[in-house]
Amino acid sequence: MNFLLPIAILYLGLFTQIKAYEDIPASILHPVFLEHGHVISKRQANQPIRITPFYDQDSMNFLTAEQKSYLQDIIMTNITQFFSELLSIKPLGRVVPIRSARACDGTPANVRFNDGTLALGCFGNCTSTTTTCGFSTIPEDHLSRCIECNPVTSSCNFAEGSVDGAGVSDSDYVLYVSAVNDLTKCPGILAFAGPCTLEYGLNRPVVGQVNFCPLAFTGQTDTDLLITLIKHEMIHALGFLSFLYAYYRNDDGTPRTPRVDDFDSVPTNSQGFPIPNENTVRSVNYTWETINGDVQKEVTLIVTPRVVQEARDHFGCQLLEGAELEGQGGSGSAGSHWDLRAFLNELMVSIVFSGNQPLSRITLALLEDSGWYKVNYELTGNFVGNNEGCNFVQKSCLGFYNLDTVKEENVFCFTENEQGCTVTRDNIGACWIIDQAESLDPVFQYFPQPNRGGQFFFVEYCPFHMNTYDCTNVSQAEFSPISNNGPNSRCFNHMGNLTVTIAGFDTSQPINAGCYEYSCNNTGVYVKVGDTSYHCSQRGEVLNVVQEIGAITYSVSLVCPACEAICWDRIELCSASGATTNATQTNAMTTPATQTNELTSGSTIAVTTPTDSGTVTKISFMLALLSALMAVLF
Template sequence: MVVTLAIKEKTPADRLVVLEALSLLQSCSIVLSEDKLFPQAIDYLQRAFSVRRRVGPVLLSRQCATNQYLRKRDDPHRYCQDACADVTRCGPVIVPQHHLQQCKVCSESGKSCGPSGPPDGPGVEGSDFVLYVSGITTERCGQENIVAYAAYCQLEAELDRPIAGYANLCPAMISSQPQEFEGMLSTVKHEIIHALGFSAGLFAFYHDDEGKPLTPRFASGLPAFNESLGLYQWSEAVIRRVSRLWDIKGGVMVRHQVHVLVTPRVVEEARRHFNCPILEGMELENQGGTGTELNHWEKRLLENEAMTGSHTQNRVFSRLTLAIMEDSGWYRANYSLAQRLDWGRGLGCDFVMKSCKFWMDRQRQRRHAVTPYCDTVRASPLQLTCRQDQLAVAVCNLQKYPQELPLEYQYFERIPDVDADQLSFFGGAVEIADYCPFSQEFSWHLSGEYQRNSYCRVSENQPDWWRNYGAEQYGPDSVCLYQKSAFVMEQCTRKMTYPDWGSGCYKVSCSAQGLTVFVQDRSYLCVRKGQLLSVSVRANDWVYNGVLICPACTDICDDCPLPHQLPPINTSRSNPIDPCSSSPGLATTLWLLLLNLLPLVAGLLLCHCS
């Protein structure tokens, strides 16, 4: 499939154009991508970005037969030595002949240069960027559960803006599960943004608002090439190398080297987001190897920002990502489409410029929670918690590694029930977050097959009643609430609890009275933060008894009553239900329930995708 992006003033003719469907898109899941994923992703990008300077029809240079080309002084075009290749590719896709310029060649001596072969094709009119989409199982698809990958192919001659790129979807990783659609959509947007400008290979080609290159050029029109990185070398007007003082275990501080993007809008947005006026810019990812390192925002600092290097949960495209695209010099950004990013918001310079150990230690000294990090080892049974935004059940991803972590990432002086000589093996499960542990959304798998995830606002995540151990309700009005203790399921002569507990998803509403929590057919008013709600409800011939902990009304609702407007706290209590008043004879149901417990617990996996 070939699609075009017209990312300027929007008229009906500028909308998504499907030029042709290639045989590369075959499976049902890839058809889903063609029909839904790409149209929605491209609609967002066309609304989010407009091109500053539009050129004529998109025409691509032909590749050279020898993969070597020449440049003439004051001529932006590339010339092949002797001959152009018979076929020009953009990633794995063969570029149609009518998208190509006439071949430009130079003699072996380089003295005689000119056009050769068929004339220019008509190109792609009315568009700013051509995206070639494929669905091929490539070698790269087999690496670390990659869902998709993308890159730019060619730049326009005058301002170096990408005019063509490709996106390959790995067929085995494309899901038709409705609750996974938003995650896949985010992945497609993420990959196209790489091709449009957020790429280490493009940083050296960024321009200022006047259209001048931010990185000096040679007479050839190209910046210097960094052989060790395999990239054109950017200037310090784009990225600077910064050394941080970095706390690790044992009261030791080491030097932590990072690359910081320092273009003006990114600096402004980063300082505002973290509330740190001395912040030099926004850190780029320093781990993950080729393709991840330098090509994404630092995961430790912007955990669920969509342009970090792994998909852990609830991706959002924040003002920072819109800012870097605008600072490329190629686009204007529509900041009204930026999504709210809560991770790190307003936490100050100590959070953004220090190690997570420093932050957690300081929070403990102040008797505060170590949020957004965590310090509970992921073990069985699970201690469930809530994601930072309270929209998903989560678990702390602190775990033991088979080998000691690098000294730079050894953060813990003590962990309950862990011997001192084992502490250096513990860190967060997401390595590119500098091994800092944080609470993470997860998925349930049964016999290796995906069942559902822990995001509260997707109705499809509602557990079957025989697995709904905490009387939870998933849906568009639900949030994650903490449980004081494990819920107890009772019949007249039987009791059972589920070993994994600590939080669950429950329907809530906001009103002039404040925050109301709904469990089955009963409602409970939260009067203050930390208030305990004694829950007793009947469902499917079981009585569920448990205690929920109220969040602050302001954590969930936009408008909350003032303190003097709140009712007495005892208005939220309810009378317990007698389990012996229900129908007897449900031993079979309990047996089926117990049969389903084991595979569910054994199949609980914490997933993160690249």
């Protein structure tokens, strides 16, 4: 009996596979209708998001009891608690269970019934197929009933014997958790996550998946690193994904990207990937300095209101039009992360390399600008690049370096093997410049030799100081007689060499950086050499340090960093002290560029470094990049 009379049916060619990594299969992204209760009143108060994990027993059976407890009681408990404190949403108008649409062995179809209700139908069979989300099989009890449609008659029926499952009540996000014991499905990675289902009303992701790979349980993975990685992946699953930008909403619930039909469909490109409106994502051209002169470099920006303001405030550049997205790598990296060259150690860059990468206000602004969440900015941290100015964020690394009057303190370096501090300043490093096998893209040519540059394409071949010595490691020999290793020590650059005076005779040692104890307070940065503390009042200030150890006198000129560069995890002290970077605001001459859109889905690299004892060593930023490239998927 044909008891469903749809007004219309729409083929869902645009609902294609969502993959957390390009080569890893996942499930179909289906919209689901949460019945009439999805209508949200503006008067309703926000409530903490409720993420409900369900564990895929088939894959969990490969874990030991200890591993299961570690995953469920430590990792996932931490994650659900963290996001309940981080995000809140307006509750559904009444208790509405979340059900996933059944998989279809033919072509999915959007169905609108006479009462206006939307549902997902199937031109084919949806009763005998297994419905999955990532590597997890969705239980029958979590599925809606099967609607089978006839493309000739445009009529639909509930499949015989098919009924709605109970669904998942008292939840805002159903998360299916798996632990696939197959390294071929997890090549060189610890975990990945992504959304599987959007709800029709506001298009918010309501069902997703996270998979833990075998490497997560080797005993060599630091717990803080794994938790940081899952936070990163969950932010993708909740909305920071190029495929989802077209579904973002204004604060009043209206779509940021105008819909193209009565089925709430978004515009797509020729490959079927959603195209967000230019009020959300925009491409512009930056004037980019290379060794051969200026060229135009196209960059893609998130230009939603909160993101724009937070990016301007962080970088100290009120001319910024938006926050730059990653442009390098395959579809698993480009477009779904912040640009690594500009965002460096922020949580949502394409490489997770340590357990303390800060979640920034810019990332939370993006989640809030999605229209789906209210966010808790108190849980954010600062990252490298604060108050560096327009030249840092809108120019090439060569252009930024050439304009810097205190090159010892520049994030980048252009003298091979030069000693200096790494960007997070926990290590002394050497400037790593190499000859690549082939000529670099002209946009990334900074040296007379076209194949010469930094090591890594993710940072656009910009040269950095690669770590050679860990200032925080007390078990290492001191870097110099006046250096001091320890958990409260950081790298400070020297202006020139270290001078050693013995019996009136001077010798010069090529030591251009050192490890010194530091502190941050509301008067600025203090560096301690021996028993003497020195105050840094501004970036580039030179402190003439003299230390006598027995009959030997050591003299060195320490270069003061910007407060934000070394106290980036306590940035509020920098504004209180006034000892901040003098950020310049030069117009980078941005011009509109042709917009391109590509399906991306949060490909991220997590890096661990096992030691003989089975623990994880601290990983400095640039060393982590080197190891990480072994695991890049594109």
